[in-house]
Amino acid sequence: MSNKKIGITLRTGSASDYNEQRDVLSQDWPPFLEKIGLTPIFIPNSLEKISQFLDEIEMDGFILSGGDNVGDNPLRDNTEKKIIEFAIAHNLPTFGVCRGMQAINNFFNGSVTDSQNSKHVGKPHTIKIVSERLQQFLGKTIQVNSYHNNILTSESLGENLQEFAITDFDNTIEGIMHKNKPIIGVMWHPERTPNKESQLILKTVFCDKDFWK
Secondary structure (H helix, E strand, C coil), X not given: CCXXXXXXXXXXXXXXXXXXXXXXXXXXXXXXXXXXXCEEEEECCCCCCHHHHHHHHCCCEEEECCCCCCCCCHHHHHHHHXXXXXXXXXXXXXXEECHHHHHHHHHCCCCCEECCCCXXXXXXXXXXXXXXXXXXXXXXXXXXXXXXXXXECHHHCCCCEEEEEEECCCCCEEEEEECCCCEEEECCCHHHCCCHHHHHHHHXXXXXXXXXX
């Protein structure tokens, strides 16, 4: 494993047999990151001094994980807002997954809407890579999984964000990048389908310094 430490956010959940809230993460994530030489650092949602924690741990980047909707849990919303602010201030690469991509879009004053069809929920599909920069290593189309009912369109895209991937059936946005900061998001879950493309995009984001030039 490399010494690249990647902070990853956690969803919140309650324990059925206990009167307590818990931070949780799919067990798909640690082995997926281990395979590509990244060390995951879990970021709690309940810290009062989140910026101090991030500063002391000295992470090399962040993953805003999926699960739940933006607005469901104020603690998580605030934690991820602080993480994005910290990442921007320290020029650290940040990768949003599904809910994480929506959090990035909201941070930059974008919005999400509900899908009017069921083609996005639990149905793998093809996406078109419309950025020449990402076509160089992902190709022009890839197959991705899909677990979301929220969608982004060109009209709801946040300030200074640009699309790099769209669906092949309704042209909704499946991938975004900031125009001048190392921030990227996808609507699919790379950790649930840890294939060559999934590994490549994460490894490029966090390990290829030339990608962000």
